[in-house]
């Protein structure tokens with residue numbers, strides 16, 4: 609299984625997951641034109657996508673959903689996200705099992721996908737657990753969440769938000785107080801993330817991607833070092849660059865060598 613970051617920040621999010629048989633898009637928070645450029649730049653075609661999963665309705669995650677749907681790409685989201693987007697009958701629901709916060713698995717090509725609740729100021733935000741039936745690998749994807757209440761045994765890949773550091777945020781006088789409060793409850797702090805990661809069994813996890821770093825209150829190199837200390841040595845730590853910059857294979861390699 610391969611995970612690719614096309615764009616990762618509050619300016620727009622889009623990621624690809626490919627197991628050699630099926631290609632899934634995670635998030636479509638860019639203009640349709642820009643998304644098409646990035647997908648093609650990564651060596652894929654929009655027409656080759658088996659689906660797009662949307663975590664919640666905010667523009668930086670869902671901006672071009674209507675155009676994608678118009679191109680025949682199947683879209684998937686929670687019931688709450690579908691209602692917030694006014695996309696009933698267009699986006700397919702990842703419906704929770706009765707009384708649960710975790711959805712029943714949905715088969716999309718060679719992937720089995722289930723969603724789990726995240727903590728964000730949206731109608732029904734979710735993260736995704738994606739398993740490939742081709743290679744048996746598993747990816748957990750969670751962004752825009754103040755916390756995560758699940759363990760994910762047997763992960764091969766983990767893509768997770770590392771939005772801000774409390775000390776940097778507290779010093780940011782140009783961010784309005786109400787926004788600071790919102791960030792604290794709805795996005796992932798690096799220390800909180802490290803605490804969460806240190807409680808996970810990541811012995812089988814070969815790659816960890818840090819997503820959605822804040823422009824104003826994060827520090828790429830420091831975040832990578834913090835996470836490096838709490839995950840096994842066999843797990844490569846990678847930062848998806850802030851500012852929505854594109855990172856293809858070239859960029860990833862450069863970043864690997866930095867870390």
Ligand SMILES: [Zn+2]
Pocket residue numbers: 664666728730752
């Ligand atoms: Zn959001």
